[in-house]
Amino acid sequence: MTRHDLPVSAALFDYGDFIADQNEKSLLRFLTCGSVDDGKSTLIGRLLYDTKLIFEDQLAALERDSSKHGTNGADIDFALLVDGLEAEREQGITIDVAYRFFSTPKRKFIVADTPGHEQYTRNMATGASTADLAIVLVDARRGILQQTRRHSIIASLLGIRHIALAVNKIDLVDFDRQVFERISAEYLGFASGLSFASVEPIPMSARHGDNVTRRSDDMRWYPGPTLLEHLEAAAIDCDTADKPFRLPVQYVNRPNQDFRGFSGTIASGLVTTGQTLVATKSGRRSRVKRVLVGATDSPLAVAGQSVTLLLEDEIEISRGDVLSAADARPELADQFQATIVWFDDKPLLPGRPYILRTETDQAGVTVTALKHRINVASFAKEAAACLDMNEIGVCDLSTQVPIAFDRYGDNRVTGAFILVDRMTNATVGAGMISHPLRRARNIHWQKLDVDRRQHAAQKHQKPVVLWFTGLSGSGKSTIANLLEKKLNAAGRHTYLLDGDNIRHGLNRDLGFTDEDRVENIRRVVEVARLMADAGLIVLVSFISPFRAERQMARERMQEGEFVEIFVDTPFEECARRDPKGLYAQALNGAIKNFTGLDSPYEAPEQPELHLQTLGKDAEEMVDELDRWLNQNYIVADPA
Template identity: 55%
Template sequence: MKHFLQSFPALPAANSAQLPTLRLLSCGSVDDGKSTLIGRILHDCGAIPDDQIAALARDSRKFGTTGGDLDFALLIDGLEAEQQQGVTIDVAYRYFSTNRRSFIIADTPGHEQYTRNMATGAANCDLAILLVDARKGVLEQTLRHTSISAMLGIRHIVLAINKMDLVDYSEAVFNTIVADFVSHVEGRGFRTLASIPVSARFGVNVAVRSTCMPWWHGPCLLDYLETIEVADHSATAPLRFPIQWVNRPNLDFRGFSGTVMSGRVKVGDEIVVADSGLSAHVSRIVTMDGDVARAEADDAVTLVFAEEIDAARGDVLCHVSDRPAVVDQFAAHLFWIGAEKLLPGRSYLIKVNGRTVPASVTEIKHRVDISNRRELAAKTLRINEIGFCNIAASRAICIDSFEHFRDLGAFLMIDRATNATVAIGTIAFPLRRASNVHVQSMSVTKQVRAGLKDQKPAVLWFTGLSGAGKSTVANLVEVKLAARRAHTVTLDGDNLRHGLNRDLGFTDIDRVENIRRVGEVSKLMVDAGLIVLSCFISPFEAERRMVRELLAPGEFVEIFVDTPLDVCIARDRKGLYKLALAGEIKNFTGIDQ
């Protein structure tokens, strides 16, 4: 086997001009030597001051795992917990340069528990150094990091097979690991894939060609990193300019500040706001150094228009002929990092292109098996799992395919209750299935219907444990309202499960869908001018908020029927608590949920 795979270009010759800064990622399974490798590169490049070398020697005696040698991992693992445990926990960034190139290195943790931190480091990298312990070979975490790298747009991989000294620098071991890895990554879309044998602890084949492996005819790791071409085509892509700030210092100046993510813009160009379709012509391009005639990718500028245009932070500016899609549904790859599993139908927040909007996963198309890349049926995603999903936003937003616009095709998903980031997503394509479906305007409105009934429509939402008395209290309230000639309807959880929701069980996912359907029905009945009394356990705050947001302000009244659990058990006419306590009913609110 050739150590540089036939389907990828050979190592290019060094250019006389310095190449652009290379943003690279160090990843792989735990204890594969990632931090040691980065520390060794910094040391051999002379990027470590003498005082840090002295401190490293002291730390190596105290925390080191390399006997009397310098433990280079301690250069990167700066947290006390990292030094004591000998593992990387957080992402560590290091900056250094050689005569041929400058580098930004993200050293990421290998432990499965901290995979989310690895994904954070990968988000802005061009190349990944994927380490493998020569004694262990390709592991599940190795493949997980490969999948995350591919999902987050890294197209250049260096497979650094480390600890070759512990396998007697065996060519056979090296070739076996390379063949195994290649069999797993074919078809992932990587543009280059190089395999290099190293021993990070002893600096073998790291910054200097090795004499320990006469069978190796390729470059050392640093030579390869100094010369690899990581092409950036953002300047030739269509214009994308996300507005970061509306610059209004006085009455005579109004501009839109931001960084050109891709493409070019010049004075005189007709520019359109992607969401609204409003257009205007560029009259000035302002920078810190004065006006310029044009700007391109990575330039931070302020655009001033000849005509007044309504735009705000989060809007995306583009050329009229190359507008992105503006849709409320799209397909995306999700890497789930939340401690709680994904619940389709639940309302989350997504942050995309500077905008934060409510959204939910409407369907999980499949989950990806990390070990063999098979597409598996799934109803949920758990921590560190990758899935392909359909997502519906609460309103139309401007999106781009991640494949073509890495900076604008990615998003975060946020839990609305905790504000914790629960997923990293990359947009695959817009879903235009509902593009021909429009809201039909009716002459008889909700206000007209309510006026005919002489009442204010609303939802009275009764929540509480099973047996708390929700339906009993709601029934008494409805009797009182009927006596006042109010027009009402009661939606009871048990009654709806005999009809509309008879296909749903009591798992978290089914509970979310149950409330979503009830919320939509409640909204329709409020539109009819009715007072709706909804009686549901509805244990999740997120779903009650989802229903509240379907309605106008003041139309949702949440009523917690607060009955002690022992009282609910004592009045258990249906025998449900008895079955739940005996373990015959799972996911029963108040008992095992």
């Protein structure tokens, strides 16, 4: 098999010389980005074709596919080299991130073709996370679009410092110099607010190859480099080896009792035998006894290499910890500020719990404040209560346990994270850490001598949080009130937190938007947790419509201390009862964001108790609850 136009047969090809030659070349990672149909895939296909990295069978398949799926008439459709998914070929858009390797005599390249469609912004962020340079494509007919700006902002946030502005399809505007200069000036004005070190505008036609790998006879007015010339000469920021040593521990390697190594990929810096390192979470120090690269001992290892380190001392280190240079440690904090790109169709809500995952660690996390949203058109900072899909914002975050990190600007590996939905396990956002919050360093937990166990023993009961959830009018408050009366009469120490009553004081500043509902529950969870610490039986009667917040409440309590009680009454029955006249107002449009009508109620999937109220009176259900509590030793007299 040969590459097209290559006169040397595969049998005569010296692969050893080829590999040696490739190893001596520098590597540039870049991505193509921009709006839909700006020609990203076509450009990559053209680069592969012109650098003679398409084999004859691939070229034949491309010609067949072009006649079947192509959009260029009788000409080859180079986009089909990259758009491998059937859905992409049918729709004519890129969905996934496609990586391709090619090389020239001067340099080797890995290119990521990322989606232009707004729906797949997450994929573009994935491609940008490892790139040194971004080719931002612009259709000369349409100019700078919102997605052009969004992708440029994300590229800047993700640490890309070099931009090639490819003003594509210039042939469709008759190679007009004024069009090119107008688009270039507009983009340079916008990009001046970003942190790019260089922006190189290049007019081109990816379909016909003008200014891609060869100069165009139709644009003699353009004095600059072709795209390939620019890629071959572009500066690469290769300073990771000069930064402080960081090894996020992927796993503890213990094949036998005589070997205990810490394995992972070096994020920055270098390590040598005899070097003193520190385990970030414990602060314990030790010297490096051995450095293993694969199965081979080495005197040193550098950023990008996968290693196993053996230390002279037995110190506590586990997956998620970071081994670092003793004189330049990363931050260790549970509160920090970060820029977040939001991917999910459900908005990011301050107060809602998520899972934060770093290179090797994870922790429960809450967005404690949304400082501002970044307007992708103007780069202005705007006030916002939430982040919708594909929006970018600056947030304060709080993790359940401290995590080790660097500022993203200092280290793209240890300063990045993703956010994961607790219920679906879907990736919903990506973040870049700016700095730890000062209060994270100034506030420490105060140890108290009288703890929850002693509070409970004094009251001769087991603390518990009985969480009643259901629609408005389902009977939650009535049942909770009757149960508290019964428990109180039996000498139990109780307190009832009712949704309406709490909104007259603690939560009087909150409305009924999704954001306010989340904060409403977050505050009540903390109050209920404190009351349980005091040894009380806490009854909580709140609609609490979202599963994520009820799960957060469960996880904030001690094991077995949270009891979810679903008071299940159909919407029609609640509307018929309408004890407070709310349903009538909501159905008439006088009340907005009413749960069960124009705001969702997410029913519990596995509650400890499921009370179906139709055909039963409140006293029957209280007796059912009382029996369950006694059977589970929550209110039974201690032996």
